[in-house]
Amino acid sequence: MWQPTRVEQDRLKKVAELEALGMDLYPARVQRTHTTAEALAAYQAAEAANAENPEEITVTVCGRIRRANIKGKVAFMHIEDEHGRLQLFFRINDVGAEAYEPIKQKLIEVDDFVQASGTMMRTKAGEISVRVQSYQLLAKSLSPLPVVKQRVDDDGNVIEYGEFSDVEMRYRQRYADLAVNRDVREVFKKRSKIIRAMRNFLDDEGFLEVETPILQPIYGGAAARPFTTFHNELQQELYLRISFELYLKRLLVGGYDAVYEIGRDFRNEGVSYKHNPEFTMMEFYKAYIDYKGVMEIVEQMTAFIAQEVNGSLKINYQGEDIDLTPPWPRITLRDAIIQYSGIDYMEYRTSEDLFEALRDIGDEIEPGLTWGRMIDHLLGKYVEPQLRQPTFIMDYPRDISPFAKQVTGDDFHVERFEWFIAGMEMGNAFTELNDPRDQEARFLEMKKLYADEDDEATPLDEDYLRAMRYGMPPSGGFGMGVDRFVMLLTNQRSIRDVLLYPHMRPEG
RNA sequence: GGCCCCGUAGCUCAGUUGGCAGAGCACCUGACUUUUAAUCAGAGUGUCGUAGGUUCGAGUCCUACCGGGGUCACCA
Numbered sequence: 001m002w003q004p005t006r007v008e009q010d011r012l013k014k015v016a017e018l019e020a021l022g023m024d025l026y027p028a029r030v031q032r033t034h035t036t037a038e039a040l041a042a043y044q045a046a047e048a049a050n051a052e053n054p055e056e057i058t059v060t061v062c063g064r065i066r067r068a069n070i071k072g073k074v075a076f077m078h079i080e081d082e083h084g085r086l087q088l089f090f091r092i093n094d095v096g097a098e099a100y101e102p103i104k105q106k107l108i109e110v111d112d113f114v115q116a117s118g119t120m121m122r123t124k125a126g127e128i129s130v131r132v133q134s135y136q137l138l139a140k141s142l143s144p145l146p147v148v149k150q151r152v153d154d155d156g157n158v159i160e161y162g163e164f165s166d167v168e169m170r171y172r173q174r175y176a177d178l179a180v181n182r183d184v185r186e187v188f189k190k191r192s193k194i195i196r197a198m199r200n201f202l203d204d205e206g207f208l209e210v211e212t213p214i215l216q217p218i219y220g221g222a223a224a225r226p227f228t229t230f231h232n233e234l235q236q237e238l239y240l241r242i243s244f245e246l247y248l249k250r251l252l253v254g255g256y257d258a259v260y261e262i263g264r265d266f267r268n269e270g271v272s273y274k275h276n277p278e279f280t281m282m283e284f285y286k287a288y289i290d291y292k293g294v295m296e297i298v299e300q301m302t303a304f305i306a307q308e309v310n311g312s313l314k315i316n317y318q319g320e321d322i323d324l325t326p327p328w329p330r331i332t333l334r335d336a337i338i339q340y341s342g343i344d345y346m347e348y349r350t351s352e353d354l355f356e357a358l359r360d361i362g363d364e365i366e367p368g369l370t371w372g373r374m375i376d377h378l379l380g381k382y383v384e385p386q387l388r389q390p391t392f393i394m395d396y397p398r399d400i401s402p403f404a405k406q407v408t409g410d411d412f413h414v415e416r417f418e419w420f421i422a423g424m425e426m427g428n429a430f431t432e433l434n435d436p437r438d439q440e441a442r443f444l445e446m447k448k449l450y451a452d453e454d455d456e457a458t459p460l461d462e463d464y465l466r467a468m469r470y471g472m473p474p475s476g477g478f479g480m481g482v483d484r485f486v487m488l489l490t491n492q493r494s495i496r497d498v499l500l501y502p503h504m505r506p507e508g
Numbered sequence: 509g510g511c512c513c514c515g516u517a518g519c520u521c522a523g524u525u526g527g528c529a530g531a532g533c534a535c536c537u538g539a540c541u542u543u544u545a546a547u548c549a550g551a552g553u554g555u556c557g558u559a560g561g562u563u564c565g566a567g568u569c570c571u572a573c574c575g576g577g578g579u580c581a582c583c584a
Contacts (some may be wrong), residue, residue, distance in 0.1 A: 005518065005553090006518085007518055067544075073539090073541060076543045123542045146520090161533075166520090168577085180519095223583070224583065332522040479583090504576090506575095
C-alpha cells in the first residue's frame with residue numbers, strides 16, 4: 001500500500017489543481033516531430049548554412065523535465081529523451097498568461113513529461129533552445145526521482161552534482177536508476193550492441209540461430225543444480241535448463257552443420273559478483289571442427305565484437321589493461337597448474353595421493369573429492385585468478401568432462417578448454433564426444449562417481465543416447481557466459497550491473 | 509551457510525564520552541522577462557531498518573531478526 005511522502009502529498013495537491021483547470025494529466029494523443037538530438041542537429045545545420053540569420057525551424061519535442069528554472073515571467077527547462085537533452089525557453093509573452101500560470105506555480109515541474117512546440121533559437125548565453133509557443137503535459141509524475149544535478153562543461157562532458165548510488169534501491173527500482181543515471185542507460189545500450197554483434201558474427205559464419213526448450217524433463221550438459229517446477233495438467237516434474245548443450249547437439253544429428261542459441265540458463269547456486277541464478281548463455285556447435293577450431297572462432301568472434309562495440313581490441317577493465325588481440329596463449333591445464341601451484345598432478349594419479357600433495361603445500365582442501373574435482377580446485381584456486389589476459393586452458397581430467405572426446409592415447413585427459421579473462425571463466429568448449437557407447441559409459445561413470453551427492457546429480461539422458469546412435473559428425477562445441485563478457489566490455493565490476501533486473505531477496 | 513562492514517530527511521552524508529535530531533542539494537513560501545549546479549530572502553519536512561534489553565536517559569551500548577555490500581564456502 002502506497003503511503004505518500006510529504007513531497008508526494010504536495011504533488012497530489014498539484015494534481016487536483018491541474019484537474020481543476022481542466023487539464024488532462026495523462027493524455028492518449030501525442031505529437032513529436034523531432035527528438036531532442038534531431039532538433040539540435042537541425043538548428044546547427046541551419047546555422048552552418050547561414051550563421052547570421054538561420055532558417056526558422058519549427059519543432060514539437062517531447063521528454064521528461066529534468067531541470068526547471070522559473071525566473072518570474074520567463075522559465076527555462078531541460079527536457080530529456082533517450083537521445084539527449086534540450087532546453088525549453090518559456091516566456092509569458094509567447095505562451096500567454098493563462099498557459100504560463102501552471103509553470104509559474106510549479107504545477108508542471110521536474111519529472112513530468114511534456115510536449116512543447118516552438119521555433120529553434122539560441123539564448124543570450126548561447127544554448128540552443130526551443131522558444132515555446134505552446135506546450136502540453138504528457139504525464140504527471142507523482143513521485144520525485146532522486147536529484148542529480150548535471151552540468152555540461154566546455155568539452156561536452158556531463159558533470160554530475162549529487163548522486164543516486166544506493167545499490168539496493170538502484171537494483172530494486174531499476175527504472176529510477178535508469179531515469180537518473182545516464183551512464184547506466186549506456187551500459188545496457190552497449191549490452192544490446194554486444195549481443196547484436198555476436199549474432200551478426202555467427203550468422204555471417206554460417207551458424208543457424210535456434211531455440212530449444214527451457215522447461216526440460218531431464219537437465220544436463222553442465223555441472224549445476226537445477227530449479228524444479230511442475231506442469232499441473234500433465235502432472236509432470238520439470239527442470240529449468242542448466243545448459244543448451246544436449247538439445248543443440250541433437251540438431252547436428254539432424255543435419256545442421258552449425259547452430260547457436262543465445263538465451264537464459266538457470267542454476268540453483270550461490271549468488272556473487274559473477275553469479276546470478278538466471279544468466280545469459282551463448283552456445284554454438286559446429287560440425288567438422290575440433291576444439292582447436294573452436295578456439296579460432298572464439299578469438300575471431302571476440303575481436304569482431306570488441307571492434308564493433310568499442311572500436312578497439314584493447315580494453316581497460318577495472319584499472320587493468322587487457323589486450324584481446326588474437327591469437328591467445330594456449331596452455332595445458334597440467335602445465336598451468338604446475339606453473340601456479342607447483343603440483344604436477346600426473347605424479348599423483350589417485351585421489352588419495354593428490355589429496356596428500358595438496359595438504360603438503362598447505363591447502364586445506366576437504367577430503368573425499370574425486371581426482372578430477374581436486375584438479376578443478378587447483379585450477380580455481382591457483383590458476384584462474386592469475387589469468388588476466390585472454391587465455392585458453394586446455395586438456396581437462398576425464399571425470400569432470402563427460403561430453404568431451406578423449407585426447408588420443410591419453411586415458412586421463414579429454415579435449416576440452418576453458419577461456420579466461422581478468423581472472424574470470426568466460427567460456428567452456430569441447431571436441432564433442434560422438435561415440436554413443438563411450439557416452440553411455442561416461443553417464444554411468446558419472447553416476448557412480450557422484451552417486452552419494454545430490455540425488456540425480458547426473459541424470460542419464462536416454463533420448464540423447466538414442467540421438468547419438470544415429471550418428472553425430474565430429475564437432476566442436478562452445479558455451480560462454482554472455483553477462484561476464486558484457487561486464488568486461490562495459491567495465492562493470494558486478495554481474496548485477498549488466499543485468500537490468502538482478503535477482504534480489506523479497507522486499508521486507 | 510561462516511566471518512567482516514553498512515542501514516539516520518526525497519538524494520548524498522555527519523552525528524563526540526549515552527544528554528533537545530544535523531548539513532548540502534531537493535521540496536515548500538516569496539522576489540526576479542535570456543537562466544543553466546540560476547540567484548536572493550524565509551521555513552527542517554524524521555517510525556534514526558525492525559523487535560526486545562541495559563540505563564534516570566539510547567541514533568550511540570547489548571541480543572535477535574530483516575535487507576544490502578564484501579569475503580570464504582558451494583558451483584562433478
